[in-house]
Amino acid sequence: MRKQNKPSPTELPLAFELDLEPAKETWTARGGIPLVVQMCRALGLPASVNRNVKIKQRQRGFDEATFIESFVILNAAGGECLDDFDYLREDKGLAELIGHELPSSAAARKFLYEFHDEQEIKQAQQQLLPGEIAYIPGESQALRGLAEVNRDLVRAVGQRCADQKIATIDQDSTIIQSSKLEAQPTYEGERGYQPMLAVWAEVDLIVADEFRDGNVPAIMKPLTVAKRAFAALPETVETFYYRGDSACQENELIGWLRNEERQDGPPGFIGFAISARMNSALREAICSTVEEKSWERLISRDTTVIRECAEVVFVSNHEAETKHSKPLRYVTIRMRLRQGELFGDGSSVKHFAIVTNIWDWKLEKLIDWHRQKAGTIEAIHDVIKNELGAGVMPCGRFGANGAWLRMAVITHNVLTALKRLALPPELLSARPKRLRFLIFNTAGQVLHHARKMILRLATTKERLAEYWAAAMKAMLPAIA
Numbered sequence: 518m519r520k521q522n523k524p525s526p527t528e529l530p531l532a533f534e535l536d537l538e539p540a541k542e543t544w545t546a547r548g549g550i551p552l553v554v555q556m557c558r559a560l561g562l563p564a565s566v567n568r569n570v571k572i573k574q575r576q577r578g579f580d581e582a583t584f585i586e587s588f589v590i591l592n593a594a595g596g597e598c599l600d601d602f603d604y605l606r607e608d609k610g611l612a613e614l615i616g617h618e619l620p621s622s623a624a625a626r627k628f629l630y631e632f633h634d635e636q637e638i639k640q641a642q643q644q645l646l647p648g649e650i651a652y653i654p655g656e657s658q659a660l661r662g663l664a665e666v667n668r669d670l671v672r673a674v675g676q677r678c679a680d681q682k683i684a685t686i687d688q689d690s691t692i693i694q695s696s697k698l699e700a701q702p703t704y705e706g707e708r709g710y711q712p713m714l715a716v717w718a719e720v721d722l723i724v725a726d727e728f729r730d731g732n733v734p735a736i737m738k739p740l741t742v743a744k745r746a747f748a749a750l751p752e753t754v755e756t757f758y759y760r761g762d763s764a765c766q767e768n769e770l771i772g773w774l775r776n777e778e779r780q781d782g783p784p785g786f787i788g789f790a791i792s793a794r795m796n797s798a799l800r801e802a803i804c805s806t807v808e809e810k811s812w813e814r815l816i817s818r819d820t821t822v823i824r825e826c827a828e829v830v831f832v833s834n835h836e837a838e839t840k841h842s843k844p845l846r847y848v849t850i851r852m853r854l855r856q857g858e859l860f861g862d863g864s865s866v867k868h869f870a871i872v873t874n875i876w877d878w879k880l881e882k883l884i885d886w887h888r889q890k891a892g893t894i895e896a897i898h899d900v901i902k903n904e905l906g907a908g909v910m911p912c913g914r915f916g917a918n919g920a921w922l923r924m925a926v927i928t929h930n931v932l933t934a935l936k937r938l939a940l941p942p943e944l945l946s947a948r949p950k951r952l953r954f955l956i957f958n959t960a961g962q963v964l965h966h967a968r969k970m971i972l973r974l975a976t977t978k979e980r981l982a983e984y985w986a987a988a989m990k991a992m993l994p995a996i997a
Contacts, residue, residue: 545610550960569662594929633916675751701732715746728919735764785788939990
């Protein structure tokens with residue numbers, strides 16, 4: 518006789534009843550967030566805020582360091598808007614563990630508004646030339662102070678990673694869509710903002726950021742961000758590189774990178790590789806001067822495309838005018854479909870180019886190294902917009918939105934420090950959502966015994982051992 522199949526547990530109703538009375542014990546749904554807070558404090562974040570960010574006129578309420586730590590907590594916990602502060606405030610266990618409540622959404626909004634300075638907007642508008650519409654306002658004193666906090670944070674992490682002697686700066690802008698009335702149309706057509714970031718690729722730290730309106734082209738004044746990026750690096754760095762896309766092929770920036778006696782930057786050689794804009798002169802040079810035998814085959818993951826590279830002799834008008842003693846090297850990449858088919862735009866061949874001052878690398882090494890920036894800064898753009906809070910601007914005030922972005926930048930760097938300095942090596946590449954799943958959103962009970970506060974986490978002994986090891990490493994004091 519055939520046995521009846523045992524019903525799947527998914528077919529059964531849930532076997533519990535909901536108690537409509539809140540738990541009397543003190544619990545937290547975010548037992549891993551104290552690791553983030555401990556990392557902030559060990560890296561000297563509160564002291565840096567006290568030095569650099571002066572907003573509050575009275576002693577009432579939260580101080581600046583508590584506000585900024587709270588914004589880091591909001592981002593790390595997955596909050597996307599100021600209203601999420603009110604939800605976090607319900608977690609009384611978290612407040613006990615970190616030693617303070619979180620601000621209300623109204624208080625956080627008021628604090629954020631203090632970073633906006635309308636005079637900076639008006640001054641930038643007054644300096645526009647006839648026919649110009651795009652401008653980059655100066656930052657308020659509070660916003661500049663917040664940048665100093667991030668710079669101190671980068672240096673503190675760099676001191677803990679003193680064996681990292683090489684710094685490659687990857688620079689790029691990204692579009693953040695917004696329906697705010699104040700948001701400007703971007704080159705893609707939608708309205709939003711287009712901030713620019715610079716990343717220390719080897720350690721995954723954002724070393725500089727600049728908030729911009731959506732109508733500000735990426736090629737507009739990239740040197741400002743580049744200078745801030747190199748200035749933020751710790752003194753332990755000895756070798757410097759720079760990578761950028763075609764928006765970074767800007768005369769002032771390239772001239773600054775080539776000048777080994779540059780102002781506001783490290784002296785000596787900075788090796789760079791930047792995507793070159795394919796204008797008619799460069800295209801003509803490729804077609805007329807590169808012989809067929811000069812093309813070298815490149816390894817391509819796309820089996821339908823043939824990728825080849827070659828050097829091309831080319832001198833731009835700017836180079837001819839400035840008469841630099843050392844010429845720039847131009848490398849071109851040619852792409853063809855294997856079956857002789859045409860690309861979607863009807864062309865049979867596509868050309869790309871890189872301009873660089875690195876002459877001693879083979880072509881394939883140079884091209885592969887330049888392409889690696891897609892795995893650093895573009896990935897970070899995705900993280901801060903989709904996994905931290907920067908993807909949704911909180912208001913229409915430019916300076917407040919700039920501070921909101923910078924809070925996400927600081928959070929990213931704190932999480933990078935936590936992964937690099939305290940968590941197991943296998944989590945070094947973990948994104949915020951992975952850290953929330955494994956660590957931050959671990960339920961825990963807050964107990965008080967013998968004048969001590971105790972956190973009892975709902976997890977395995979193996980996870981507890983990892984948590985304990987991370988807590989011990991994160992408790993190391995900031996290096997003076």
